[in-house]
Amino acid sequence: MIQDIEPHQLINPYDHDYEHDVRNDDVIFIFDNKRVLVKEHTDHLIFPVKKELKEKHDYIFLFKIDDIRCYLIRDNEEIEGYVFKDVWSLRTDDKHSASFLYALVTAYQLANWYDNxxxxxxxxxxxxxxxxxxxxxxxxxxxxxxxRIVPAVIVGIIDGDRICITRYAQGYGHNALVAGFVEIGETIEQTVEREVMEEVGLKVKNIRYYKSQPWGFVDDLLLGFYCDVDGDNTIHMDRNELKIAHFVRREDIVLQPDHLSLTNEMMQRFKEGKTC
Structure with a gap:
């Protein structure tokens, strides 16, 4: 998943003193709405470093990747060799880019928070x-x-050797699971029950937690659950939310094109005969 960057580590405690000691090789994130200034190398992403900037800026310390400090500046500067790219377009599970893709998405989440x-x-x-x-x-x-951190659930609904696979009506076009945001006054388990009923019209039981994932593209903290159909397994799909919702046997599951998401890991786990 996107946060699995071992042996590297994202170290996120804020340290104001770093803002007075920006080093020449520290990474600088520069955003323009949903775009980031980047240089795409053959095997990894490259972001500007402080020594490449010519103008004076207000540096906001974000976090460290291992010993590399990462900063945000909220004004733009053109740097030779770098171009603005859509953040979503840089989504890749290439191992060489893993730590800095995770850094990019986390920086993007913080940049939006500062701007908003x-x-x-x-x-x-x-x-x-x-x-x-x-x-x-x-x-x-x-x-x-x-x-801002927004809790949301990812739900693998199991019916014997089948799992409910969905596709969103808009946006991301690959296979997914039922998902939704936690509402005020709900427990996480109540969110699972409500979202399943709203999106596919099923009652569920044996709700069990699997794993969590930070998903900074949209400020989410994703909480993954598996559960079993309780009674009637007839799907009644919410066509405003979904364009596909059906039960698929584990051997027929088509996974997402990369391995970044909790959703994909949960589908792959079921495909391999595992749950939690």
Whole structure:
């Protein structure tokens, strides 16, 4: 999955002091809406480093990949050899790019958070970064905000040796599982039951947790579950959400074209005769 970058490690505690000590070889992420400044090499992604920047910038420390510090700047600078590419278009499970693809997606999540919280949601004053933690604070009313993380479920619905495979009505075009966001006042298990009923009209039982995944493309923390059909296995598909929903035998499952997502791992696990 996208976060599986061993032996490398993403180290995410915020350290304000690093913003006063940006080193020449530290990585700099520069975004333009949904695009990032990057150089595509034959076997890996290359992002600008501080010594390649000619202008003076306000550097926001993001995290480290091993000992490499990664920063964000919120203004653009053209750098020879680099071009802006759509973040989603760089999705690849190439092993050479794994650690910096994960860094890119996490940086993209944080960049969106900084951009979307420039002004206080209570009084409208300009927000400022605080030194002691990764947070933004309003100097007028004291309102403080933290990075946005959205919990969502991925659900493998099992009926004997079959699993419910879906495809979204819009967006991502490959095979997937039932998925949805947690609503206010719900337990995660209640979210599983509700999303399954809403999307495919099934009752489920034996809900069991498998694994989680950060998915910074859309601020999600994905929580994977398997469950069993309870009673009638007739699918009643929500055509606003899905264009395909049917039970598929494990040997007939067609996986996604890369191995980045929790969804794909759960489908592959069932295909191999495993669940949790």
């Amino acid at each position: 919280n420039q002004y206080c949601g209570r009084c409208g004053d300009k927000m400022i970064r605080v030194k002691e933690e990764r947070a933004l604070s309003c100097p007028s009313c004291g309102h403080r905000v933290y990075p």
